[in-house]
Amino acid sequence: MPSALWSLESLPPVRRAEMRGWVLLAVGSLAVAGTLALLLGLSRTPKVQDWLPWGPHFFYRALVTHVVLSFEVWFLAALGALSAMAAPPGVWGDRLGRLGLVLGAAGVVLLLIPALADQGEPSLNNYVPVVGHKLFYVGLGVHAIGVALASVRLLPLLWRRPRVCAAYGIACGALIYLAALICFGLAWALIPAGTDPDLFNERVFWGGGHVLQLLNTLILMVAWQSLSERQYGSGPLPAALANACFAALALFAAASPLIYALGGDVLGLDHRQIFTRLLWVGLPLPPLVMGLGVAWRLISAPRDWRSPAFLALALSLFVFAVGGFAGFFLGVADTRTPSHYHAVIGGVQLGLMGMVLAVMLPLLGQTAGQGRAVRVQFHLYGWGQLVHALGFFLAGAAGVPRKTTGIDQGLDTLWKKVSMGVVGMGTGLAVLGGVIFVWMALVRLLRPTVAQRAESGHE
Amino acid sequence: MNSNARAAASALLLATILLLAGWLAGRTGADILPAESYAANPIDFVTRTEAMIAASQVGRTAEGMPVVRPPPGDVYVRVRRWEFSPALELAPGQTYRLHLLSEDVVHSAAIGDAEVLLEPNTVKVVTLKAPATGRVRIQCGEYCGLGHTKMIGSIEAVP
Structure with missing residues (x-):
């Protein structure tokens, strides 16, 4: 089975439109998740919190919604985009993809409502935390069905022999x-x-x-x-x-x-x-x-440190490997667990960011180029995630419990305080890298393609 | 090269199938703490716990809970959102039988690397040998609400 490159010509316009929709949903969800993270911070800031129109449980509702958008929707919408690239050509496949995209987006809108309306009991359960409100569950379900519709059309590829290995x-x-x-x-x-x-x-x-x-x-x-x-x-x-x-x-x-x-x-x-x-x-x-x-x-x-594809490959491998290695040294419920999964997921995020910038955007007639912003974004996000994970690992080894804030963290030694300071520093770097990625991707997804700009005389 | 790649792919798939069979068959529960269990009336259990506290408290509190130093043998611990009560001070090297009863929802007691699930109305009894010194970590391992990660008990070996 020959391995072959994805190409602009291999995707018909209807698939490009669908893929663009899924990538917009994925990156847009990250943007909303980032905004919620900002509100989370503000809801814990003295004085500022008094001005916000939300109750004391807003922190947890926003946290839940932030996690679901940046962890579930981002990856699942990315799977939708990948499905648009890989699915065998055909009218039914196109219809399933379009319907899937509409449901995927509608589900996200629905699950956002309870957090913004300050409704429902938050639950920080593992993997898919939830806000205990019907609209949240319905939104989650509608989004999941949307991605399922897009996924079903790929199943025939399991017994056929797709030309592109990644398919x-x-x-x-x-x-x-x-x-x-x-x-x-x-x-x-x-x-x-x-x-x-x-x-x-x-x-x-x-x-x-x-x-x-x-x-x-x-x-x-x-x-x-x-x-x-x-x-x-x-x-x-x-x-x-x-x-x-x-x-x-x-x-x-x-x-x-x-x-x-x-x-x-x-x-x-x-x-x-x-x-x-x-x-x-x-x-x-x-x-x-x-x-x-x-x-x-x-x-x-040859190592081309200016190339987004090379940077994404190198940094995602390194961060993922460090996270995987840390997985063998987990505690029961301390911050070594988030250290492991933040690094592992950070590695996946870097790979997916590279996929969006270096593979998907060119398939949509856009280019991320090799400018300083692209390089800085990968370095900030990659090294930020590593520093963040290192801080969590050191804090966890000293006994700081996970999923706690403020006084509940029990930062009673200098080691714990310094470790959590390192976590904060890594977070800052990674957030900067994430913001640059979202900005670069959204700008390119929303502007006319290179060919359209050339036609209208802007290039 | 092609035949090498095919051989490597076959080896990988064979290893995966072996791992998969082992996983599906491997329901050994190696991380589950051995425990006896019996049905209990929560009011009786609270009475027994209070009696133990009255007889063995050392006059201090740890994070708002009375610290008790019971004699080796049966020790009663109330479990509820989000605490294990009372705090225990144990004699090094002595063996204790911890009777754990959840009073509200399903919790678990993770002691060391093993864990036992605690369902309301059923007491679980686990045997614990106090170490020579230091803390024995006991905490809830089953998500039980927003305070779950803070649900950590206090057991300390004190000569």
Whole structure:
């Protein structure tokens, strides 16, 4: 199966329009998540908080919505965009994609309402935190169905032989996503009525939430494949091995719904722990194999530090690898856990940012160029995430509990205070990098294409 | 090169299938704390706990909870959003049987690297040997609300 580059000509205009919509939804969600993060900060600022029209629970509602937009919607809308690139041509595929996009966007609008209207009990459960309000759940469901519609059209690629190697990876991503949805649905059906809402939210999103981590990893691997093709003209591994890496993650996801039959009571401890072990057993090998291929490429081929594709490859590999390594030293509930997942997810974010700037924008007739802003963005975000993760790791090793703020953090030693200061410094750098990325991507997504500007005489 | 790539791909898929089979079959519960359980009336349990506190308190509090130093043997701990009560001071090297009862929703007690789920109305009894010195970390490992991450108990070995 030959590996081939994505090209502007390979995407018909209808698919380009759909892809642009998904990328706008993904990057727009990051922009809204960033605004919410700003409001979060203001809601904790003395004096300023008195001027805000929201109650004391706004912090948690905004936190939940921020996480869902920057963690779930960003990745799932990215999967939508990837599906528009990879799906086999056809009228039905186009219709499913358009309908999926409309539902995906409508769902995001709905789930924003409870936070802004200061309604519903926030729940900081794992993976998909929620605001306990009907509109939030409906929004989440509508968005999920939208992405599912876009994903379904990719399934035939699993048994066909797509020309572009990454297309097979994206089809595996669609399968993983659908498996996660089945897990959510099974959990919802199996949890007894009348279960405490906190426990309900935790367990309904537990299994599928773990499966979504396989999807995030696969998105990174698709980004590595595509960025390597963009930078070096071929993927980091021979196509057969790359496809085996994609398939290996998909196999684990496809088997995951069986746990609802084999893994005991959905509210039991066995059930919870078997999904934890999914990430230990099923996740490391495929990105390790592909990561080694990327590392070999980076070492053996010329290094172009001005190229967005090269920067995204190098930094995403480094940050992801550091985060993965930190995963072997987790505490029970201290900040070493966020240290691990911030670095791992930071690696995925860097890969996806590279995918947007170096692969998707050119497919839409835009270019991010090789200017200073692009380089600074990758460095700020990448090194910022590393510093952030390092601070969390040091603080966690000293016993600072996760998901706490202010006095609850118990910063009673200089070591803890310095560590959390390092976290803040890393956050600042990463936020700057994120803001530059969102700005660059949105400006290019909203302006006329290079060809249109040339036609109208602006270039 | 092509045949090498195919061989590597086959090896990777074979390894994945073996790992997958191991995962699906591996429901050993190695991280689950061994525990006995019995049904209990919460009012009786609170009475027993209060009696233990009255008999063994050392006159101090830790984070608002009375500190008790019970004799080796049965120790009663009330569990609720978001506390384990009372705070315990244990004699190094001695063995204790912690009776844990959740009074409101499902919690868990993660002690060291293992964990036991605590459902309302069912007491879980776990055996704990106090270390020579220092703290034994006990905290809730099952999400139970906004204060979940602060739900950390106090058990300390004091000579």
